Amino acid sequence: MAGKIENDGKHWFVARTRHGAELGVRDRLKALEVEHFVPTVSSRGWRGRTIEKPVINCLLFVRATQAEALALIHERGLRADYLFDCATHRLMVVPDKAMEDFQRVMDLSTDEGGLVDRPLQQGEKVRVAKGPLEGVEGRILELQGKHYVVVSLLDSLFTRASVPRAWLEIR
Helix, strand or coil, X not given: CCCCCCCCCCEEEEEECCCCCHHHHHHHHHHCCCEEECCEEEEECHXXXXXXXXXXXXXXXXXXXXXXXXXXXXXXXXXXXXXXXXXXXXXXEECHHHHHHHHHXXXXXXXXXCCCCCCCCCCCXXXXXXXXXXXXXXXXXXXCCEEEEEEEECCCEEEEEECCHHHEEEC
């Protein structure tokens, strides 16, 4: 999936690393002050310790120019490889809007209620019109009476957040 060129020349590149190395690579990117995203969840481990785990094994996202992204691997020794788009034969890029929506939904779930004007069909395209996820676009999913907005990256990575029906509008 190719993203459009932004004014600063930076894109979200999809990178792959060894299983279990995601958080170490994230820490290295943080130390290098490179914008990145590694979706994680925290859970209680043994003896009540908080454990952080990546949600998507072996994948992370780096926002940089192509030259900066390649330099991270070739000059800075970052232990990762970038994925290629088979159609364009270029580095795989996630559009900024898609990444922003994905990050926002990963970070937030809300269970507040609201008025319903008409039922939505499963999979229908929607936009969140109100609340902390305002502007996020995705597809509707209803499970056990709750409405979720589902956002995908690269048509294979999905995340969801509960959103009151009244906050959704059809696209």
